[in-house]
Amino acid sequence: MGSSRVKWLAAAAGAALALAWVMAQGLPQGEGKALVEQRCSVCHGLEVITSNRLSAAEWDAVVGSMIGNGARLDDAERKVVVAYLATHFGKEAAQAAPAPADEGAKVYAACQGCHQANGAGVPGAFPPLARHVPAILAAPGGRAYLPLVVLGGLQGPIEVEGVAYNTPMPAFASLSDAQVAAVLNHVASSWGNAALLKDFKPYTAEEVRALRRPLTPQQVYAQRAKLGLK
Template sequence: MTTAVAAAMVVAAAFSAHAQTGANAGAGVYAANCAACHQAGGTGLAGAFPPLAGHVADILKPADGRIYIGKVLLFGLEGAITVNGGNYDGAMPSWQALSDNDIAAVLNYVSNAWDNGKSLPPSFKPFTADEIKALRTPELTSAAVYALRAATAGGGGSPATATAATSPVSFTADQVTHGSDIYVDRCVQCHGDTLDNGEFGGAPLNGSYFSKHWGGGSVAALVAFMKAKMPPDRPGSLTDQSYAALAAFLLDANGYPKGDKELPPDTPAQQAMSLKRGP
C-alpha cells in the first residue's frame, strides 16, 4: 500500500467518523427535545403533532425551504396546517434556547432520517451552526413564521379547514375535581401547588406560558403532549379519561369556563375543540 493510498484511507475514515458523530448528535437532540411530540419514528400524532417522516424533504425542495424550517425551530410555529393529508392546528414552541450546533445537528438528522434523505433535492447541503446563527436575526413571532410557511412554495401552509378546531372547549366541575386529584398525586412535585412553582423545575402550566404554548391550538394538542411526556417516569400510563380530566383541571386553572358537558377522551373530538379565546 502506498503512502498516498494510506493517507487517503485515513482521511476517509476520519470523515466517516465525523459524519457518524454528527448523526448521533442530531439523534440525541431529537430524542431529548422532539420525539415526545413527533415520535421516535417521525410519525407524529394524528390530530395533534404533524409527521416529519415523508414531509421534511418536501419543505426543503423550495429554495427558501431551509430558511423556513430553521426559523420554525428557532421561533416556533402557530396556525392551522395540512401535512400529508392531515390537518393540524396547534402551537410549536420556540427552541432558540438550543445552541446553533444542536439545531443544525437535529435539522440534519430529520432531513435524512426515516428515508427522508432519499427525497432530498440534489443541491441539499448539511445545515451548519453558522447558518443557524444567521437565522436568529431578526427575531420572529410564531405567527410570523406561519406567514413565512404560507409563502414558501411547497411548504404546506394552506389552512386546514375541514377539521380545524372550531368548537368551544367544554368540561365539567366533576372532571376538574378528578383532574385536581391526579395533579396532586402525579404532577405537583414538578409543577407546584400554584402550577408554576414546582420543586423540580417543571414548566409553568398557567398564565402567559400556557397561553403562548397552547392557547392557539386545540385540546387534542394539549392532551397529546401530556400523553407523550407525562408522567415523566411513565409517559402515557394514565387512561384517556384521566388525561381528559387533567386537561379539564388545567383549563379551569387558566380561566376557561366550566360547562355541563364533559371534555371527551377521544382525539377526534378534542381536535374539534379550540383553545382560542374570544376577542
C-alpha cells in the first residue's frame, strides 16, 4: 500500500472518530431539538452545528441562509430553531460547569483511537502524546497552543522524536471549555508526563474560553511553527 493511500486512510479514520464523537454526544435535549435533527441534518451533519458558538443574531442569519437554500421552516419554526441553537450552541454555551476529575479520561476515549490508550501513538501515522506534550508545554507559547490543537485540529508535517507525521487531526470544537481543560490535564498527568513537567498548573475552563477562537487546522499548524518545534 502506497504512502499516499496510508495517509488518506489515516485522515479518514481521524474524521470518522470526530464524527463518531459528535454522534455519541448527540444534541442536547430541549424544544427545537427534533426540528434541528429533521430539517438541518438533511444537507449537512450535526458536527456543523456542534462545532460552532454563535450569538442568536448570528444563528438567525445561518438559519435564514438555510431557508434560502431550500430548508423547510416557517417563521414559527425558525424562531424555535434559533432559540434552541442560541441556548445550546451560543457564545456563552461553552462556559460549562467545571468537569469532574474523571471527565478528562472520558473525553480522551475519543482520542485514543489515534493516540492510543497509552499515549504512544502510531509511528508514522499518529504522533505520541507521552513525552511530546511536556516538550510542547516547555516551549514559549506552548501552553496557549495546546488548547488550539484540540479545538481547531492540526494539518501539516511535524516531527516527533525523529519520526515524521503528516496525518490531519480533526477539530473537536464541540467540546466545552471544561472538557478541553479536563482532557489536557489528563494528558499532562498521564504516561509519565507529570514527572517531566515542572510546576504545571492545571488548565481551567476560563483559560480555554479565553483562547477559543475559530481556526482551521492549517492555521493551528502555523501557530505550532512559532513554537520552534519541528
